[in-house]
Amino acid sequence: MNIIDTLLRPDLRGREPYGAPQLDVAVRLNTNENSYPLPPAVVASIEKAVSAVAPHLNRYPDRDAVRLRADIADYLGYGLTPEAVWAANGSNEILQQLSQAFAGPGRVALGFTPAYSMHPIITTAVGGAWIEGNRDRRFDLTVESAVEQVLRHRPDIVFLCSPNNPTGTALTPEVVTAVVDAAPGLVVVDEAYAEFARAGTTSALDLLVGRPRLVVTRTMSKAFGLAGARVGYLAADPAVVEALRLVRLPYHLSTVTQVVARAALEHAPLLLATVDAIREQRDRLVRELTGLGLDVAPSDANFVLFGGLSDSSGVWRSLVDRGVLIRDVGIPGWLRVTAGTPEETGEFLDALRIILNGES
Numbered sequence: 001m002n003i004i005d006t007l008l009r010p011d012l013r014g015r016e017p018y019g020a021p022q023l024d025v026a027v028r029l030n031t032n033e034n035s036y037p038l039p040p041a042v043v044a045s046i047e048k049a050v051s052a053v054a055p056h057l058n059r060y061p062d063r064d065a066v067r068l069r070a071d072i073a074d075y076l077g078y079g080l081t082p083e084a085v086w087a088a089n090g091s092n093e094i095l096q097q098l099s100q101a102f103a104g105p106g107r108v109a110l111g112f113t114p115a116y117s118m119h120p121i122i123t124t125a126v127g128g129a130w131i132e133g134n135r136d137r138r139f140d141l142t143v144e145s146a147v148e149q150v151l152r153h154r155p156d157i158v159f160l161c162s163p164n165n166p167t168g169t170a171l172t173p174e175v176v177t178a179v180v181d182a183a184p185g186l187v188v189v190d191e192a193y194a195e196f197a198r199a200g201t202t203s204a205l206d207l208l209v210g211r212p213r214l215v216v217t218r219t220m221s222k223a224f225g226l227a228g229a230r231v232g233y234l235a236a237d238p239a240v241v242e243a244l245r246l247v248r249l250p251y252h253l254s255t256v257t258q259v260v261a262r263a264a265l266e267h268a269p270l271l272l273a274t275v276d277a278i279r280e281q282r283d284r285l286v287r288e289l290t291g292l293g294l295d296v297a298p299s300d301a302n303f304v305l306f307g308g309l310s311d312s313s314g315v316w317r318s319l320v321d322r323g324v325l326i327r328d329v330g331i332p333g334w335l336r337v338t339a340g341t342p343e344e345t346g347e348f349l350d351a352l353r354i355i356l357n358g359e360s
């Protein structure tokens with residue numbers, strides 16, 4: 001062990017950092033980004049907004065991002081006020097602040113695996129204990145199973161993910177409300193992919209009234225196509241927001257980030273116009289992968305999890321060799337692919353067909 005390893009917190013020794021490979025290939029369908037670049041009208045608004053604040057970057061930003069939170073509340077609807085909304089550098093920072101305030105040393109967080117890999121990483125990074133709950137063999141989470149696991153572990157935070165990454169399927173509102181009723185602590189519903197959900201899917205935003213322990217997190221990284229700007233947010237009881245102000249770093253959200261996010265929200269309908277095209281490619285992936293005889297999880301997100309592969313890591317590597325990067329999420333036999341443009345999606349499907357033909 002080198003000297004730094006001996007100085008590191010013992011609970012962090014030997015851990016792996018978050019590490020989706022960043023490879024320079026033609027078709028990148030591995031991190032669920034939006035494949036479409038920002039439209040020129042949005043770029044122009046962002047340029048104008050950044051120019052307007054640039055001379056004033058000698059000053060710190062608005063610590064409480066009041067105007068951005070008002071714009072997010074307006075965008076979300078559901079009668080939300082700015083006091084019920086909080087923003088940070090990606091929803092990952094939101095999840096970290098929630099964990100700092102409500103979990104941490106001596107406390108316990110529960111998630112239902114397979115789910116978003118950052119939930120355990122953030123929980124343990126802030127010194128909390130992670131309990132890996134489970135789903136059934138088809139990745140479903142029933143009311144009975146979720147409630148039983150919550151009652152057994154009595155966690156300080158429950159992480160739900162709906163639509164769930166990496167499986168793609170949204171939770172029913174019955175599961176969310178049953179977990180809130182059973183849990184002694186905070187229940188965080190990570191809705192990073194909410195905008196892609198199939199018609200008739202209920203958002204947990206619709207369940208907030210009368211449930212002060214329910215928190216809904218969202219992001220501008222996926223449907224809005226703004227992953228590079230790092231903007232995430234939550235909606236919750238205003239008391240939750242007040243608690244996060246105890247742990248956030250002062251001026252955590254830069255002036256540039258705040259105005260970029262506001263400029264993008266002004267164009268929300270234009271930016272979200274890509275959602276329908278992406279959903280079409282998502283449904284095409286489900287259809288064509290099923291047609292290839294593969295096992296496909298139903299998706300409410302901008303990605304599809306497919307299984308039935310005898311050598312999933314071999315298939316992943318063969319795809320990279322053909323210039324197509326998708327995600328090996330560590331479930332043997334399964335891989336996850338993001339719905340891209342029609343061309344990217346087609347290139348993935350063509351490459352996969354060739355590889356599977358060679359395999360058999």
Ligand SMILES: *Cc1c(COP(=O)(O)O)cnc(C)c1O
Pocket residue numbers: 032089090091092093116161165190192218219220221222227230231232
């Ligand atoms: C992509 C993703 C996020 C988004 O993280 P940001 O920090 O907002 O970019 C959050 N939760 C889940 C489940 C995700 O897949």
